[in-house]
Amino acid sequence: MNEQETSGPTSGGQPPEHRHVRLAEIAGTAGVSKATASRALRDPESVSPASLAKVRQALAILGAAGHSPETRGTGQRAEPGTEVPMIALIKPAVSAGNVDPYSRLAEILTNRMFGLRIAVVHIEAVAERNEALAETILGDEHGGPTVSGAVVVGGGAAGALAGILAERGLPLIRISNARHDDGISRIYLDATGGIDTAVAHLVHLGHRRIGLAVLRDSAAPARIAGFRRSMAGILHIPATRDQAPVVEAAGGTMAGVAAAEELIDLRCTAVIACAPSLSFGLLEAAQRLRLDVPRDLSLLTVGDVPDADVVEPPLSQVVYDWAMVAQSAIDEIRAMIAAGRQRVHVDYTVDPDLVLRASAVPPQRR
Structure with missing residues (x-):
């Protein structure tokens, strides 16, 4: 099979709206085979939801978000000049031997944003690299990748990166279990x-x-x-x-x-x-x-x-009800992006629920 590109030649000698990306790049970035990537681009319903999500994320990372699978195989096409919004999903890097307590939340956030035709860029915050990450996220005068807003999950290095991005005016919302009076909009996990x-x-x-x-x-x-x-x-x-x-x-x-x-x-x-x-x-x-x-x-x-x-x-x-938390975060960040400089500060608390299984019973003598 010949390698394909995500955008074809343009008419009238005009440059394409998005850079050409080869199928091998998409497959490599997504961590799937070229055949799977090709099917996701041509017929999204022919691949698993997990593979489709990986290909969509790869398109966003590679700067080809406007050619994401949502506009292929569905009879729909993006309007000329319409940009797919891109949101950074930021979490602290998880060290070896630890388990990511927010993995399920991140998965739900990613799937729901793709379902809303929002491109997602995943960022792992590392304290020593936060300044460089901020530059990458915000872009520069040379046309680097730019996001419309960010959802920041967890604390540590991710919280520090949120502070840098907020100071520079990026719309963002934090989801964390630590409360800080830092002026950043947040969903507080109590x-x-x-x-x-x-x-x-x-x-x-x-x-x-x-x-x-x-x-x-x-x-x-x-x-x-x-x-x-x-x-x-x-x-x-x-x-x-x-x-x-x-x-x-x-x-x-x-x-x-x-x-x-x-x-x-x-x-x-x-x-x-x-x-x-x-x-x-x-x-x-x-x-x-x-x-x-x-x-x-x-x-x-x-x-x-x-x-x-x-x-x-x-x-x-x-x-926590992660599905509810994820939807709330998405609704709020979209409202912030739409409001621009007039965006309203968000700060509310989510209480968890008790799920009973087999690990807790009345005490017995040891």
Whole structure:
């Protein structure tokens, strides 16, 4: 099969609206075969939704967004001069050994924006590269890639990059579980409220010795304070370090194992884990100590854990409605882009829901 380009010659000697991109470039960027890329361009319904999303993302990255599959095989064509809006989806880079707690949210955001004919550029924020990333995102006088707005998920380096972009006037909205008075529009994921829910449920089951495992990050102080408030209010205890044990851990499953072992040593009958690595670390630590989850130790996770319903045992969670969060973020960023300089500041809170599975049961003697 001859390699194709995403745009053909133009009439009247006029330059094409978008640069020529070869099929091999699209396939390589998307991580699919040339045959799959070709089918996605010619007949979007002939490939899987996941492959189609990858090809659409590759077209946006390569600067050929105007020739995305939405305008092919459907009887529709982009109007001359019409630009496909491009939004940067920014997350912090995830280090080796860690699990991305926002992977499901990012997937939903990507799929929904493509469904709305919005090109998405995925950016992994790294502190040392943020200035260069900002230049790439904003473009320059030489015609570099330019986005219309950004959705920033998570904190750390992504939060720092959001600050740089906001200072330079880019419409953006943050989705994070840390609240900052930085003037940036945000959807605040109230992990503290999630901890309240987790504590109340475990106490309802009969647990009194409950521990908290949190990552050592900017959200940790608020989570710890919320946990101790909940323990004091629900159990009517002082909720000191001894009575409401907390372990802060670095990222990675092994750090989660160490945190779990410490809480088990403190005779906790239940643990609330605030990150996927901590949940998996606790499961591994329990296995090493020949403890059964949940018979010997109950586990309740605050936040999203990939495949929580298929691990053994299936994990009870306090988790957000990611579909609702994603749609809200998309609606808000589109409104900001449309409003230009008159855009309205957005700041509201999303509370998580309790999803009960098999990892939390009434306490039993060890």
